[in-house]
Amino acid sequence: MDIVRMSQPISQPQGQGQRLAGKVCIVTGAAMGLGKADAIVMAREGATVILTDVDAAQGEATAAEIGERALFVHHDVRDEQAWIDLVARIMAQFGRLDVLVNNAGVLKRAHIEEATLEDWRFVQSINVEGTFLGIKHCIPAMRASGGGSIINVSSTAAQQGFPNGAAYTASKGAVLALTRSVAIHCLNQGDRIRCNAILPHVAESPMVHASLEQSFAGIPAEQRPKVAMGSPFAVANAVLFLASDESSDLNGTTLNLDRGTACIVGQMPES
Numbered sequence: 001m002d003i004v005r006m007s008q009p010i011s012q013p014q015g016q017g018q019r020l021a022g023k024v025c026i027v028t029g030a031a032m033g034l035g036k037a038d039a040i041v042m043a044r045e046g047a048t049v050i051l052t053d054v055d056a057a058q059g060e061a062t063a064a065e066i067g068e069r070a071l072f073v074h075h076d077v078r079d080e081q082a083w084i085d086l087v088a089r090i091m092a093q094f095g096r097l098d099v100l101v102n103n104a105g106v107l108k109r110a111h112i113e114e115a116t117l118e119d120w121r122f123v124q125s126i127n128v129e130g131t132f133l134g135i136k137h138c139i140p141a142m143r144a145s146g147g148g149s150i151i152n153v154s155s156t157a158a159q160q161g162f163p164n165g166a167a168y169t170a171s172k173g174a175v176l177a178l179t180r181s182v183a184i185h186c187l188n189q190g191d192r193i194r195c196n197a198i199l200p201h202v203a204e205s206p207m208v209h210a211s212l213e214q215s216f217a218g219i220p221a222e223q224r225p226k227v228a229m230g231s232p233f234a235v236a237n238a239v240l241f242l243a244s245d246e247s248s249d250l251n252g253t254t255l256n257l258d259r260g261t262a263c264i265v266g267q268m269p270e271s
């Protein structure tokens with residue numbers, strides 16, 4: 001795959017900071033890809049990070065790579081009892097919960113006429129219901145901790161349209177709408193819990209590589225178009241900002257990480 005890496009080297013994590021010192025954070029789907037980058041950056045900024053994923057082998061390896069500030073818990077975001085158990089375990093072990101990153105997600109490439117009801121439900125069950133369950137069960141623990149930050153990982157697909165991902169696009173739109181509902185709910189409750197969303201746009205990860213392979217199947221390598229990819233650490237730095245108290249006035253908003261591509265008039269790259 002011919003890749004043009006768009007993000008600047010400044011997005012690579014450097015050194016140790018204290019921007020999340022003392023905070024206890026959950027990152028779902030953290031075994032690889034964007035969630036892994038989130039966990040690395042958050043731990044380097046002083047957080048205790050609970051990485052969850054359905055891929056236990058990769059999740060354990062990622063947590064071991066990060067070191068003592070990381071704990072892996074095998075967890076399927078679709079499983080409500082698993083959420084209840086996860087939050088109870090974190091409160092018992094660490095005594096607080098400050099940040100939830102609803103990152104776990106799946107993409108099924110299929111346009112509206114190809115998509116099956118089974119695929120549609122599979123995508124919604126992880127991307128939307130998993131996010132719903134996480135928020136629902138983490139809010140009480142965050143309230144007991146004096147506040148918190150919920151970060152939902154949506155996608156530019158939710159705003160720009162992505163014809164070959166009908167279920168995915170709809171799921172990411174639902175995540176945006178849920179973000180606003182939760183933000184206002186928490187504001188009304190006086191909870192000091194914020195809920196924001198990020199919109200990544202083609203950032204390097206196993207999901208993106210698999211999707212592009214499918215998209216370019218049958219096209220010889222030399223004829224494939226160049227693909228502009230962002231760094232997962234550029235996404236993680238946005239997550240870090242929303243997780244930290246530096247973003248205390250942001251609630252119910254979205255950070256668009258599209259590197260300006262939404263401003264392009266004319267043909268958009270289809271990826």
Ligand SMILES: NC(=O)c1ccc[n+]([C@@H]2O[C@H](COP(=O)([O-])OP(=O)(O)OC[C@H]3O[C@@H](n4cnc5c(N)ncnc54)[C@H](O)[C@@H]3O)[C@@H](O)[C@H]2O)c1
Pocket residue numbers: 028029030031032033034035052053054055075076077078102103104105106126153154155156199200201202203204205206207208
């Ligand atoms: N990479 C991008 O360019 C991009 C763009 C827009 C949005 N996103 C979103 O960012 C998030 C991360 O994407 P990525 O590119 O790193 O994907 P990825 O496939 O590389 O990683 C996703 C992780 O989620 C885990 N996962 C899948 N189902 C799960 C479940 N039921 N419970 C718990 N974990 C589960 C996978 O095992 C994997 O570790 C997703 O929500 C995705 O939709 C990514």
